[in-house]
Structures are given as structure tokens and as C-alpha cells.
Amino acid sequence: MGFLERTVWRLLSSPPRGDPFREKSPKLLTTASQLPISTYSLHSGISSSSSSASSASSSSTFWMSPKRTSRWSPSRYIPSSIRSSVSKRQIAVVLCLALAVLVWVMPPPGSWRGHVIHITVAQPASSPYQVLLPISPTTKKNAPDPLRWLEQNSNNKHADWGRYSLSNFASPFVATVTKPRAALISLARNSELVGIMQSMRQLEYQWNRKYNYPWIFFNDEPFTEEFKTATRNLTSAKCYYEIVPAEHWSLPDWIDEGRFMNSLEYLGAIGVGKGWMISYRHMCRWNSGFFYKHPRLKDFDWYWRVEPDVHFFCDIDYDVFRFMRDNNMKYGFNMNILDDARSFPSLWSRTRSFINAHPEYIHPDADLDWLLDPHNSGDYNNCQFFSNFEIGSLNYFRSEANEKYFEWLDRGGGFYYERFGDAPIHTLSVAMFAPKSEIWFFRDIGYQHDINRHCPPHSSDRCFCEPTSMDENFYKLVPVESPQRKPDDTCIRQFLGGAWLDKRKDWSQEGERLYGGDGYHGYELTGLEQ
Numbered sequence: 001m002g003f004l005e006r007t008v009w010r011l012l013s014s015p016p017r018g019d020p021f022r023e024k025s026p027k028l029l030t031t032a033s034q035l036p037i038s039t040y041s042l043h044s045g046i047s048s049s050s051s052s053a054s055s056a057s058s059s060s061t062f063w064m065s066p067k068r069t070s071r072w073s074p075s076r077y078i079p080s081s082i083r084s085s086v087s088k089r090q091i092a093v094v095l096c097l098a099l100a101v102l103v104w105v106m107p108p109p110g111s112w113r114g115h116v117i118h119i120t121v122a123q124p125a126s127s128p129y130q131v132l133l134p135i136s137p138t139t140k141k142n143a144p145d146p147l148r149w150l151e152q153n154s155n156n157k158h159a160d161w162g163r164y165s166l167s168n169f170a171s172p173f174v175a176t177v178t179k180p181r182a183a184l185i186s187l188a189r190n191s192e193l194v195g196i197m198q199s200m201r202q203l204e205y206q207w208n209r210k211y212n213y214p215w216i217f218f219n220d221e222p223f224t225e226e227f228k229t230a231t232r233n234l235t236s237a238k239c240y241y242e243i244v245p246a247e248h249w250s251l252p253d254w255i256d257e258g259r260f261m262n263s264l265e266y267l268g269a270i271g272v273g274k275g276w277m278i279s280y281r282h283m284c285r286w287n288s289g290f291f292y293k294h295p296r297l298k299d300f301d302w303y304w305r306v307e308p309d310v311h312f313f314c315d316i317d318y319d320v321f322r323f324m325r326d327n328n329m330k331y332g333f334n335m336n337i338l339d340d341a342r343s344f345p346s347l348w349s350r351t352r353s354f355i356n357a358h359p360e361y362i363h364p365d366a367d368l369d370w371l372l373d374p375h376n377s378g379d380y381n382n383c384q385f386f387s388n389f390e391i392g393s394l395n396y397f398r399s400e401a402n403e404k405y406f407e408w409l410d411r412g413g414g415f416y417y418e419r420f421g422d423a424p425i426h427t428l429s430v431a432m433f434a435p436k437s438e439i440w441f442f443r444d445i446g447y448q449h450d451i452n453r454h455c456p457p458h459s460s461d462r463c464f465c466e467p468t469s470m471d472e473n474f475y476k477l478v479p480v481e482s483p484q485r486k487p488d489d490t491c492i493r494q495f496l497g498g499a500w501l502d503k504r505k506d507w508s509q510e511g512e513r514l515y516g517g518d519g520y521h522g523y524e525l526t527g528l529e530q
Contacts, residue, residue, distance in 0.1 A: 132443055134436050135497035143437060144327040150318060153326075158319040159210040182302035182321035184208065185291070187218045187244075187283065190227050195308030200234045203306060207316040213304075214238040216296055220249045220282070240296055248290040249282045251416065260416045267419055271479055272342050275419050285415040287387070287422035289406035292397040301325075304391045313446030313455055313465035320391055324440070330396040331430045332440040333385035334447045335454050336492040338475045341382045341484040343419040346412070348380035351428055354408045361401035365435035370494040371428070373487050380428075382484065383491035386473075387423040388449040391442065401433040441495075451476050457528045470500070470527025471520050490520055500525055 131147050160179070184203070188196045200215070214237050217223065223241045232239050251257065267275025274280040297303070302321045324332060355362060373381040396402065406425070414420040430439055446455045446465045452473045455465035474490040488509065493500040500523070507522035 132441055132496055132500075134439070134441075134495055146323070146327045146329075146440070149323060149327055153322065154318045156210055156317050158322055160212045180302050180319075180321040180325050181300045182304070183214045183216045183297070183300050184304045184306050185216045185218065185297075186306045186308070187287070187291075188308050189219060190221070190224045192308040193227050193230055196306075197230060197234060199306050199308055199310045199312075200231060202312040204235050206312045206314060207320075208235065208237060211319055211321075212237045213321065214240065216240045216242060218242050218244055218291070218294070220244045220279075242294060242296045244286060244290075244294070248286050248293075252410070254411065255413055255416050259413075263417050263419075267342070270342060271481060272340060272419060273477070275343070281415055281419065284419070284421050285410070288415070288420070288425045289403075289410060292394045297394060301394055302392070303394055305387065305389065307388045307449060310388065311446075311448040311453075313448070314444065314459060314463035316445060317462075320442070324391060324393065327440075328438060329440045330393045330434040330438040331385070331426070332391035332442050333387075334389040334442050334445055335386035335452060335473055336383060336441075336495050337386055337452065337473045338478050338486065338491055339382050339384045339421065339424055340478050340482055342482060343421060344414065344424060346414060346418060347409075347420060347424060347428075350409055350412050350414065351380070351405075351432075354405055355432070357408075358401075358404060361404060361433060363433050363435055365437075366432050367436045368431050370497065371431055373485070375488060376485055380424075381487040381491075381494075382424070383487070383494065384421075384423040384427045385430075386449070386452060387421075387426050389442075389445075389447050390426065391440075392426075396430075396434065399433065402429050405429055405432070436495075441492075467528060470523075470525070474520065475518075493523070 131150070133146075158179075186196060186199070196217075215231065215235060217227075217231065217240065219241070220243070222243060228239070228241055251260065264276050264278065291297070292303075302324060304320065320332070323329070371381055371383055372378050406429075409415075409420060409425065443454075444456050444459070446459070446463045448454070448465075453465070453468060454473065455463060455468045457467040459467065470492055471490040474492075475486060478484065478486070487494065489501055502524045503522040504524055509519040509522065512521060513519045
């Protein structure tokens with residue numbers, strides 16, 4: 001008898017030892033006494049006549065079907081009173097409907113990983129949120145804490161994943177905060193389609209694909225179908241296409257047209273940027289005092305201005321509109337830089353006359369000191385929030401104080417006799433009518449418009465740009481030929497105050513300029529440390 005035969009024989013002849021399969025299949029797994037040995041062809045030729053005699057009875061036992069066991073049925077868990085009146089088909093329909101509702105409520109698998117857009121790695125920055133708070137004259141006891149808000153609401157906590165978003169199915173037992181009434185707004189011509197598509201692609205990818213705020217496009221003429229189709233294809237959010245009212249994009253009746261044409265010629269001759277363009281004057285005036293009055297914006301409280309052909313370099317993992325609303329912010333900027341003073345020579349004198357005529361509108365906690373140059377008779381230092389990037393409260397601009405200020409400037413003709421810009425006007429407005437604590441520096445958002453570029457430091461895990469120093473864009477908008485006097489400190493440092501104004505003891509501004517420098521490289525903090 002070979003090894004294989006001996007092994008089989010031992011298995012068949014050994015008594016059962018608690019075989020776990022025996023109870024489940026009592027007829028298929030039998031003991032050696034129940035099996036006909038003659039059914040195995042052993043090479044030794046061993047066969048038993050007695051086994052042959054019993055093969056008939058044993059074979060019938062071997063092929064016998066197992067005893068039917070009771071199957072699990074959901075009906076055993078249904079009360080008999082209901083089971084007698086409800087059919088199995090009705091129960092199946094109810095179960096299918098419940099499963100359908102569950103599938104509808106649950107987010108799709110593809111979005112489960114969408115709530116974490118990037119992995120946060122350890123950074124040398126003192127704060128992962130890159131928060132720089134200005135030195136404020138007053139601090140209220142119950143003032144909002146923006147840094148704490150960012151710690152609690154980042155990582156796309158409030159991302160809107162469409163109809164599958166769990167936030168759309170609020171529990172009646174849990175207090176929920178509604179989504180801000182906000183929109184992305186852009187003033188663009190049909191000819192700027194390529195530029196606005198560039199801006200949309202990056203902002204959608206970096207932020208709005210997660211939050212789905214609507215886009216509102218404005219133009220002084222109807223948009224083409226090509227423009228509408230191309231922009232709709234870049235977002236899953238709603239898009240609106242609006243025409244600027246003619247009275248908001250034309251020469252007011254109190255403007256002397258001859259004087260206006262002389263202004264165009266003069267500013268163009270001395271090299272003031274876009275000083276010769278009529279449409280640019282209309283645009284500055286509309287952005288200063290009319291955009292928030294458009295009927296389409298009456299149902300909105302917040303806006304993010306987006307220009308054609310700009311760049312957004314960084315992933316933004318929180319809802320900027322919720323941040324503005326929850327922290328009672330009025331205005332948010334990304335760059336604070338110098339403007340060409342030849343564009344608005346009378347702006348500050350008209351602003352001072354407004355302050356003298358209406359002191360009741362000035363906020364008790366307003367801080368204008370950082371905008372005034374003590375070494376230049378206390379005049380406006382020409383610093384401005386670069387309004388090509390701005391996130392703000394529409395209700396603030398609709399306020400009586402801001403409206404009165406705009407009307408005061410508009411009646412003076414400065415948008416046409418000079419080239420008043422919306423950037424310095426917005427800057428002076430929020431400085432007068434809001435405390436500095438309600439103005440926010442979006443340092444964490446990398447952005448570029450033309451030659452001006454901002455990139456936060458220590459952000460390689462979420463930004464694709466080279467970090468810029470604090471003073472990178474200070475006077476890029478001021479031509480070399482401009483005779484204006486630059487302030488002793490850069491604009492953003494004057495806004496922040498405190499340690500940002502500290503300079504090295506072995507440095508002097510005059511000494512740096514003597515050796516060909518610009519006089520702004522003596523600060524102890526460069527802005528790249530934190």
C-alpha cells in the first residue's frame with residue numbers, strides 16, 4: 001500500500017473528532033463505516049465483499065439530499081398583525097425606497113476625499129494661517145477672534161458639494177448657520193474672454209469648485225453667446241450676465257466736456273497710466289460708487305472682485321465669505337501699495353473738506369494716521385489697498401457715510417477732470433468709516449495682477465509661486481519720472497504698525513540711498529520669517 005492509499009485509509013477509518021463541517025453537511029461528510037471502501041480504487045487491490053453487499057444501502061445514504069433548514073427572512077421581525085396585512089412585494093418596495101433615500105443623502109464616493117484638499121505639513125511659520133493683525137487703537141472685549149475662527153473652520157469644513165452636501169440636510173435639532181449671500185463679480189468686455197477664462201480657471205480650481213458661489217459678469221454692452229457659453233463651461237455655479245446702466249457709464253451732465261478733454265490730453269502727455277482713456281474714467285467711477293447699486297446685487301451681501309487675466313496661486317481651504325461675515329469684517333485686501341499721485345492731486349483736499357463738513361460720519365475708532373505723512377505737512381501719503389483684489393461687504397458700501405463721501409467726490413468732477421481711482425477712494429472710505437480691526441489682510445492668498453505679485457511665505461505645500469517679501473510691490477505703480485515724495489515706510493508696514501516698523505540699529509535710509517538703494521531694506525523683519 002503506497003503513501004497516498006495509507007493516508008486515505010487512515011482518514012476514512014479514524015473516528016470523527018468534532019468535525020465542524022459535520023453538523024452543516026451530515027450526509028456529505030460521513031464516517032469510514034458508512035462509506036463503501038470498494039468505491040476507492042486502491043492499487044493493492046483490497047476490496048471487501050461485505051462492503052460490496054452494503055454498497056447499495058450506503059450509496060443511497062450518500063446521495064441523499066440534506067435536510068432543509070430554515071432560511072433567514074425579514075418577515076420574522078415584522079409583527080404578525082402587520083405581516084398579515086402587508087404583502088412581501090410592498091415590503092420590498094418600502095425597503096427599496098429607503099435605500100434610494102440613503103443613497104441620495106450620502107455624498108458620492110468621489111467627494112469623500114474632497115473634504116481634504118491637501119495634506120498640511122509642518123511649516124516653520126509661527127502660524128499656519130499666516131495671520132498678520134494690525135495694531136489697532138482700541139480693542140473691544142467681545143471682539144471676534146479671526147485666528148480662532150480659522151483654526152475651527154479651515155480644511156474645507158463648509159465646502160458645498162452640491163446636492164450631496166450633508167450641510168443641505170440640516171437636522172431640526174441642530175442650529176445651523178446659513179451660507180452667506182455672496183457672489184464673485186467681474187467687469188469684463190467680450191474682447192477680454194481669454195483673460196477672464198484664465199482668472200476663472202484658477203479661482204475655480206483653487207477655491208470656488210468647493211464652495212459654488214455664483215459668478216456675476218458686468219459689461220457696458222450685451223455679452224455675446226460665445227462669452228456666455230465659454231464662462232458657463234468653467235464652473236458648476238450659476239452665472240449671470242448684466243449690463244451696466246447707461247447713466248452709470250456716461251459723462252454726467254455737470255461735467256464740462258472741454259475741460260474733460262483737456263484733462264485726457266494732459267494726463268496722457270505726462271505718462272499717467274491710462275490717463276487718456278475715456279472708458280477707464282467710467283470704469284473707475286463705476287467701481288467707486290455704482291457697482292453695489294446694480295439691481296442684480298440687491299439680494300447679495302458680500303462680493304469678491306475678480307479681474308480678467310489675473311492669477312490665484314494658492315489652495316484656499318476655508319469659506320472667505322463666512323470668514324468675513326462671522327468676524328464682522330468690512331473689507332479685505334491682498335496688497336497695500338503706493339499709487340501715482342499725479343492721478344488725483346485734489347483727492348485729499350476734497351476728503352479733508354468732507355471730514356470738516358460731516359464729522360458725524362467718521363467712525364469713533366477710525367485710524368487715518370497710517371495714511372498721512374508727517375514729513376509732508378500731514379498730507380495723504382498715496383497708499384492704497386490694491387482694489388483689483390478685494391473682498392468686501394456690499395452693505396458697507398451701501399451705508400450712508402460711504403454714499404455721501406462718493407457723492408461729494410463725484411460732484412467735484414475728480415473722476416473726469418483728474419483720474420480719481422477706485423482704489424484710493426475705497427482705501428480712504430474704509431479708513432474713515434470702519435475701525436482697522438474690521439479690515440483684513442488676506443496674506444495667505446497668492447495673487448498676481450500684471451506686474452504686482454503677492455505670494456505668502458512657507459506655503460510650498462499649497463501654493464505654486466515664489467514667496468515675496470513684505471515690501472515687494474511697494475512703488476511698482478509709480479513711474480520713475482513721478483516727482484511725488486515717497487513715505488519713509490512702506491504702505492503695508494504703516495498699516496500693520498508695531499514691530500513691522502522696527503529697523504536695524506546699524507542702518508540709515510540716507511546711507512542706503514547714498515549707495516544706490518531705494519531706502520527700504522533696513523527693516524528687522526522682511527516678512528519671510530513668518
